[in-house]
Amino acid sequence: MCGIFGIYNHQDAAELTYLGLYSLQHRGQESAGIVSSNGERFLYKIGAGEVQEVFSKEDLVKLNGRFAIGHVRYSTYGSSDIKNAQPIVVKCSKGFLALAHNGNLVNARYLRNKLEQQGAIFQTTTDSEVILHLISHSKEKNFVDVLKKVLPQLKGAYSLVLLTPNTLYGIRDPYGFRPLVLGKLGKSFILASETCALDIVSAEFIREIEPGEIVEIKDTQLKSYKFANSVRKALCIFEYIYFSRPDSILQGQTIHSVRMKLGKILYRELPTQADIVIPIPDSANSAALGYSQESKIYFNLGFIRNHYIGRTFIQPRQKIRDFSAKIKYNTVKDVLNNKRVVVVDDSIVRGTTSKKLIAMLKSAGSKEIHLRISSAPIIAPCVYGIDTPTKKELIAANYSVEEIRKFLGVTSLYYISINGMVSATNYDETNFCLACFNNNYPVKLKS
Ligand code: SF4
Numbered sequence: 001m002c003g004i005f006g007i008y009n010h011q012d013a014a015e016l017t018y019l020g021l022y023s024l025q026h027r028g029q030e031s032a033g034i035v036s037s038n039g040e041r042f043l044y045k046i047g048a049g050e051v052q053e054v055f056s057k058e059d060l061v062k063l064n065g066r067f068a069i070g071h072v073r074y075s076t077y078g079s080s081d082i083k084n085a086q087p088i089v090v091k092c093s094k095g096f097l098a099l100a101h102n103g104n105l106v107n108a109r110y111l112r113n114k115l116e117q118q119g120a121i122f123q124t125t126t127d128s129e130v131i132l133h134l135i136s137h138s139k140e141k142n143f144v145d146v147l148k149k150v151l152p153q154l155k156g157a158y159s160l161v162l163l164t165p166n167t168l169y170g171i172r173d174p175y176g177f178r179p180l181v182l183g184k185l186g187k188s189f190i191l192a193s194e195t196c197a198l199d200i201v202s203a204e205f206i207r208e209i210e211p212g213e214i215v216e217i218k219d220t221q222l223k224s225y226k227f228a229n230s231v232r233k234a235l236c237i238f239e240y241i242y243f244s245r246p247d248s249i250l251q252g253q254t255i256h257s258v259r260m261k262l263g264k265i266l267y268r269e270l271p272t273q274a275d276i277v278i279p280i281p282d283s284a285n286s287a288a289l290g291y292s293q294e295s296k297i298y299f300n301l302g303f304i305r306n307h308y309i310g311r312t313f314i315q316p317r318q319k320i321r322d323f324s325a326k327i328k329y330n331t332v333k334d335v336l337n338n339k340r341v342v343v344v345d346d347s348i349v350r351g352t353t354s355k356k357l358i359a360m361l362k363s364a365g366s367k368e369i370h371l372r373i374s375s376a377p378i379i380a381p382c383v384y385g386i387d388t389p390t391k392k393e394l395i396a397a398n399y400s401v402e403e404i405r406k407f408l409g410v411t412s413l414y415y416i417s418i419n420g421m422v423s424a425t426n427y428d429e430t431n432f433c434l435a436c437f438n439n440n441y442p443v444k445l446k447s
Helices: 013-023 057-062 108-117 128-137 143-153 238-243 255-269 285-295 318-328 352-363 401-408 418-423
Strands: 003-008 031-037 042-048 067-073 088-092 095-102 159-163 168-172 181-185 188-192 204-208 213-218 221-226 276-279 303-305 329-331 340-345 368-373 412-415
Touching: 003 013, 003 095, 003 159, 003 168, 013 031, 013 057, 013 067, 013 188, 031 095, 042 057, 042 095, 067 095, 067 159, 088 128, 095 128, 108 128, 128 143, 143 168, 143 213, 143 221, 168 188, 238 255, 255 285, 255 368, 255 418, 276 285, 285 340, 318 329, 318 352, 329 352, 340 352, 352 368, 352 401, 401 412
Parallel strands: 276 340, 340 368, 368 412
Antiparallel strands: 003 067, 003 188, 031 042, 031 067, 088 095, 095 159, 159 168, 168 213, 181 188, 181 204, 213 221, 303 329
16 A cells, blocks of 8 residues: 655646645555656655655755655565665666556566566666666567557556656556546646545646546646546545545545445444444544444544554564554543443454453443444455455464454454445445455466
8 A cells, every 4th residue: 555646747746746645645655656756757755654754854955856756665575775765766767767656566566577587777676667667678668669569568556656857747557546637737637546536736627537548748738648538437435435535536425425425334234222333443433423424323442543653663672562552542441431332443353452451341341342344354365456354364374253253252243245335335346456355366366
């Protein structure tokens, strides 16, 4: 999961990119980078950490130029090494290029081996660098023709912003796994992973980039090209459940409204008697609110989340590691004491964090704990850019719901059905990737 941003033709391009990345920080905290162009050459700053840690005021002043792209990274393919931070900047047969990528290519290893046999030398271990090598190797002269030849060779998930010294490109894979939106601020065009990055710079939302589309922004003109016809769409449904910010708009609706619906459907699928409904904050807030509205059970805050745990937080030694859930969450005792509690969470991955949180509810005096999950059981890992563990570590891939209930120590456990999850989005399942719930991968793995 990463966040990308690009802006064309604005005197404060780097500063607006900084703000855009700030609003996309939830999509990756490992590294951040901005590349700006003054029409001839690139200037850039890329570093480890969150946006506010990487850029100083002075950096942003130095990053002058009217064009810029930026990236926040959460590593999946390739290690978390700083040399894998993006945007990737190269000088190649097509001139200076800078690339920011959200997603994972499932055939990166195959393409990389092929390129290495042809003499290519890679600087990083990311799949994204493969794209730049393919561009550099292309014999086509016109840059859009280059892209039309290169992009169909890529298999998997990719939303890209690509900058040459004077042109900005936005690209989305034919399945549309990861989001990418287009906005306008005066005469400037903006590309971003989510609409919240348009809102922060007061840009107007124009539309989503279509799956299989290239937009070229040059000389203040925007041109659109199709490089592939979508066989089917496969937007990652987890964008609705967990990844995107609740205020972002996807497929014409806010993420918050879909999460509310998930909560309502959760109640309708298995009505439950309780005194209060609480979310695991913050990602389950909207779903818990929806559950409360539908069930008429009082919404309350049973957990308070500490928002100030930085990337550099030092994990406690094994001996005191059981405190680690408490560093992030604490209970509000008088809300929970002697209550029948419905707890809403967005997902259960390994089950270890959930177990610690349930233990905290018990010690706060909850007399019944009904755990409700606003996604279906995760039974398969993601290969398209989300950092899920292997099948062996996924609790729902190895145990039944009843076994998980016992392991967590809750009174009852219920996951929303796949149908319920999809129906909350107002689209049918042919629009989504659901592979981690049904093991049906829209693009097959190729090593
Ligand atoms: S496998 Fe799961 S997390 Fe990955 S893209 Fe598909 S739905 Fe999203």
